[in-house]
Amino acid sequence: MDYRTVLTTCAYCGCGCSLYLEVLDGRVIHTFPCKTGPVNEGKLCVKGWNIHEFIHSPKRLTRPLLRQNGTLVEVSWDEALDFTARRLREIKEAHGSDSLAFLSSAKITNEENYLIQKFARAAVGTNNVDHCARL
Amino acid sequence: MTNSIAELEDADCIFVIGSNTTSSHPLVATRIFRAKEKGARLVVADPRQIQLALKADLYVRQNLGTDVALLNGIMNVILTRNWHAQSFIDERTEGFDEFRKVIAGYPPERVAELTGVAASDIIQIAEWYAKAKAASIVYCMGITQHTTGVDNVKSLANLAMLTGQIGRESTGVNPLRGQNNVQGACDMGGLPNVYPAYQAVTIPDIQKKFQNAWAATTLSDKVGLTIPGMLSGLAQGSVRALYVVGENPMVSDPDVSHVKKALQKAELLVVQDIFLTPTAELAHVVLPGTSFAEKDGTFSNTERRVQRVRKAIEPLGNARPDWEIIMEVSTRFGYPMHYGSPAEIMEEIARVTPSYGGITFDRLDGPGLCWPCPDKEHPGTKFLHKGRFSRGKGLFHAIDYKPPAEIVDAEYPFWLTTGRVHVHYHTGTMTRNSPSLHAEMPEGHLEIHPEDAHRLTVRQGDRVRVISRRGEITAKVSLTTRVDRGVVFMPFHFVECCANILTNPAHDPIAKIPEYKVCAVQIEKAA
Ligand code: SF4
Numbered sequence: 001m002d003y004r005t006v007l008t009t010c011a012y013c014g015c016g017c018s019l020y021l022e023v024l025d026g027r028v029i030h031t032f033p034c035k036t037g038p039v040n041e042g043k044l045c046v047k048g049w050n051i052h053e054f055i056h057s058p059k060r061l062t063r064p065l066l067r068q069n070g071t072l073v074e075v076s077w078d079e080a081l082d083f084t085a086r087r088l089r090e091i092k093e094a095h096g097s098d099s100l101a102f103l104s105s106a107k108i109t110n111e112e113n114y115l116i117q118k119f120a121r122a123a124v125g126t127n128n129v130d131h132c133a134r135l
Numbered sequence: 136m137t138n139s140i141a142e143l144e145d146a147d148c149i150f151v152i153g154s155n156t157t158s159s160h161p162l163v164a165t166r167i168f169r170a171k172e173k174g175a176r177l178v179v180a181d182p183r184q185i186q187l188a189l190k191a192d193l194y195v196r197q198n199l200g201t202d203v204a205l206l207n208g209i210m211n212v213i214l215t216r217n218w219h220a221q222s223f224i225d226e227r228t229e230g231f232d233e234f235r236k237v238i239a240g241y242p243p244e245r246v247a248e249l250t251g252v253a254a255s256d257i258i259q260i261a262e263w264y265a266k267a268k269a270a271s272i273v274y275c276m277g278i279t280q281h282t283t284g285v286d287n288v289k290s291l292a293n294l295a296m297l298t299g300q301i302g303r304e305s306t307g308v309n310p311l312r313g314q315n316n317v318q319g320a321c322d323m324g325g326l327p328n329v330y331p332a333y334q335a336v337t338i339p340d341i342q343k344k345f346q347n348a349w350a351a352t353t354l355s356d357k358v359g360l361t362i363p364g365m366l367s368g369l370a371q372g373s374v375r376a377l378y379v380v381g382e383n384p385m386v387s388d389p390d391v392s393h394v395k396k397a398l399q400k401a402e403l404l405v406v407q408d409i410f411l412t413p414t415a416e417l418a419h420v421v422l423p424g425t426s427f428a429e430k431d432g433t434f435s436n437t438e439r440r441v442q443r444v445r446k447a448i449e450p451l452g453n454a455r456p457d458w459e460i461i462m463e464v465s466t467r468f469g470y471p472m473h474y475g476s477p478a479e480i481m482e483e484i485a486r487v488t489p490s491y492g493g494i495t496f497d498r499l500d501g502p503g504l505c506w507p508c509p510d511k512e513h514p515g516t517k518f519l520h521k522g523r524f525s526r527g528k529g530l531f532h533a534i535d536y537k538p539p540a541e542i543v544d545a546e547y548p549f550w551l552t553t554g555r556v557h558v559h560y561h562t563g564t565m566t567r568n569s570p571s572l573h574a575e576m577p578e579g580h581l582e583i584h585p586e587d588a589h590r591l592t593v594r595q596g597d598r599v600r601v602i603s604r605r606g607e608i609t610a611k612v613s614l615t616t617r618v619d620r621g622v623v624f625m626p627f628h629f630v631e632c633c634a635n636i637l638t639n640p641a642h643d644p645i646a647k648i649p650e651y652k653v654c655a656v657q658i659e660k661a662a
Binding site for chain 2: 088112
């Protein structure tokens with residue numbers, strides 16, 4: 001039996017409460033608040049208390065999907081990544097950098113947001129980068 | 136936020152406008168309640184009588200889309216009664232005379248007619264806010280999601296500068312960011328006009344700096360497209376490919392039928408997400424990313440606090456952390472990226488992002504750091520604009536009231552406004568896959584005033600058709616006096632009862648934020 005608690009930051013709203021995920025044998029089974037969290041000081045709201053629930057949802061995507069003859073089918077990472085990179089390059093070559101656009105996200109980390117805009121700007125050569133801050 | 140969340144509890148007056156704080160930011164609401172226990176006055180202005188309104192010392196219900204008029208009215212009172220902070224204005228601001236002229240046109244009696252708020256209430260808000268030792272403004276999407284969103288925000292800044300309620304502990308203008316890492320997404324340059332830390336793409340020196348840092352052949356000096364621009368670009372064929380990470384415009388964007396048509400035109404739609412969202416269903420390729428529990432990294436909260444996200448479990452199935460996926464795509468595209476860990480990415484961020492200059496993973500083991508944090512010794516910054524505004528002098532903006540883009544008429548006689556509920560988050564991809572949260576509120580609904588419901592002969596739980604110029608949906612009604620007569624409210628989290636089929640994509644000319652908070656609808660009892 002492997003039981004651990006991992007201190008992290010709630011992913012639901014901009015308050016940024018500190019919480020512990022309780023992990024048993026590789027599954028997140030519960031959440032509890034961090035007493036020394038600078039924002040929440042030991043409290044969480046109903047979303048935070050239940051944040052472990054969506055993580056292991058049976059509806060989670062676990063394999064890359066590629067559209068073949070109109071339907072999305074499971075493929076290997078190599079196939080999905082090669083397809084993505086090749087099509088992005090083809091479209092850039094045929095129609096120019098500004099024919100590509102990127103949506104980054106308020107749900108992913110700072111490091112990931114940084115990389116996606118770097119990819120758009122440095123690799124593709126476009127400033128067509130936005131996210132749903134307005135929503 | 137200009138100030139930190141914890142400071143709120145020591146304010147003497149808190150003015151909450153366009154934020155349903157107890158629902159959308161519960162742990163900010165906690166600080167507001169603590170302030171009240173310590174004797175602070177709480178003023179709430181909102182078209183809906185939200186939960187916080189029930190605790191307020193004064194609650195006012197302004198008509199939808201009349202925030203500028205209300206704020207100008209408050210400032211008119213402050214000026215005519217000499218409650219403004221003249222020395223602060225002289226020392227730290229400019230543009231005051233122009234601003235003063237416009238404000239003169241908003242005496243409380245006129246504003247009462249425009250906003251539906253009694254003149255005596257306008258005077259009371261002005262007095263409490265201006266005379267408080269430390270007053271804080273708290274706002275959210277109720278202010279920004281309008282065609283006049285930028286005007287609304289500037290008016291709040293005017294109010295804070297006029298009274299000197301900024302640049303000190305427990306004061307300031309404090310926007311609550313809707314999603315957990317909106318602050319970080321903006322800080323990291325997820326915007327068409329700026330690199331990380333809001334450095335403009337149009338300034339040659341800055342462009343040069345990034346070109347060197349990124350070893351890029353050329354960087355574009357052209358401001359890119361915002362989401363509405365990308366969608367119309369797709370519709371017209373000038374945009375051919377869209378790569379979406381963790382977003383779901385098929386539920387979140389206004390006029391969803393139009394969004395769908397645009398996305399279907401894409402030659403290439405790449406969606407990287409953890410669920411097969413309605414947007415992912417339209418994709419050519421879907422790349423399974425990971426949840427916050429399966430990777431390391433940082434989020435930046437609404438008070439600019441950069442905090443750690445720590446990996447608790449391995450990625451599910453064959454899913455991969457999003458940073459790895461982007462790295463792989465980039466490398467295969469022909470621009471190699473090799474980072475061993477998110478900590479390494481942060482080292483690069485710190486090099487090119489002045490406000491994050493002193494942030495490293497090692498320093499984030501405690502309570503995190505609030506930017507600006509320019510170097511490794513800097514302790515972070517609790518509140519902004521101390522002694523000086525970032526631009527030097529604070530600029531007053533002279534702003535006139537403009538009505539919303541769509542007004543009710545005989546054909547569409549109800550005002551519709553949209554928002555969040557306490558158990559759900561954004562488009563529901565996470566919360567609706569959480570059994571406990573889903574059980575609390577399994578479906579969407581329409582809040583309507585009992586008198587309006589009576590006229591339509593509908594009762595609690597009956598279904599109605601809600602029709603706007605963009606489309607129609609059916610929804611169950613919920614009778615409540617939280618909304619005024621003639622106004623209805625819908626949460627936007629539900630794809631099968633999608634409020635954004637109805638909403639108006641008309642947007643603010645500068646910030647391009649759509650007017651989610653106001654549109655006109657017709658309501659009929661469903662057969
Ligand atoms: S626990 Fe609630 S208030 Fe705290 S960050 Fe999560 S969703 Fe926001």
